[in-house]
Amino acid sequence: MTRYKRYVLLPDRLFDGKGIFLDKPAVVVEGKYIVDVTSRGSLEVGEHYSIIELKGVTLLPGLIDAHVHFSGLKTYNPAEAVVTPLELRVLRAAQDSQKALYSGFTTVRDCGGTIALSLKRATAEGTIVGSRIVASGRPICQTGGHCDIHYLPLEDVAKRGNALLCDGPWECRKAARIALRDGADFIKIMTSGGVGSEKDDPKHPQMSIEEVKSVVEEAHRVGKKVASHAQGSEGVKIAILGGVDSIEHGYFLDDESIELLLKKGIYYVPTLCLVEVYKKMMENPPPGVPEWRLRKQEECIEHMPKSFIAAYRAGVKIATGTDYYGPPMRAFGHHANEPITMVKYGMNPVDALIAATSNAAECLGLSYAGSIEKGKIADLVGVIGDPVADINSLKNVVFVMKEGVTISRKVD
């Protein structure tokens, strides 16, 4: 890493994050910020400028994965979380954050877990190099809900402290206050069962509208957002009617839930790349994966692309999120799989790039990130090739800058 006062980046092409492309641009960075975006011809270069030539490169805003979990886990075996020392999991998570950054994802949102709150601080204070983290800390759910640990006695779940279990509006309100006390940037709730929780069903709703409203009220009072894990359409509706800001997964959307997403302008983070993971796991189940998990995944496969494309065609705001948390096929560093899968299932590549940049930034409430514009943070990623012609070029990352600091550069 080298620090200069002022950089001029000269890629072949630029995508601004909102839909505009520029050929032969010059992007001027000073300190942490972009101070100018202009054409190469009109730029007057002073002596104190350091030129970064990026030949053959398309420059993009730092990419954003709106849904990860820094778990420090490496397998699908549910017992791993119990038998692996927390210190080891934290060290793995620190490496995962670095992998995300080097793959061009300068910001990730951790949607539930205790490690991310400290990882975020360690990154922000410069102790480790990694992606910027937006963290919820402990997620909130009902007793027996998706973030409960179903195979442990209830008192052990409380002792482990990985989630905030609550029932009734007042308990949920208190759980929200505890999450905020922990330092949550946003609050994560669960309004449906899930694939990774043994004794519930993705299609069954969890929490009541009143419970959701009490959490949302606490979060919104302090200017923070609420994201809901909601897979079945009933859970999606409960979350939306309760006032949440984003729907995570939405595997089984019906017309009414799509209508509600549109009407309220709520973000949809479909975590669509998991459909490919689920398909591969059916063919070749990894060691340790429980039978119930495979069965639930299989039920989702058919519906996930259908829900995604229906919401996309209806005009719902979509942001990229992988739900990667560590094990094979869901490992950090492969976050481009989400925009790539979105294109595979029918999204226009430009829209997929928007979903991974300006839309994701808006979904997270980061007004300073997600686009290449004067005044925005200098999170910049260079890929070889043209991601509109071939979205897979998002995997050819040759340049990463975060907050004006060059993290990696593989081109002259």
Ligand SMILES: [Zn+2]
């Ligand atoms: Zn998740």
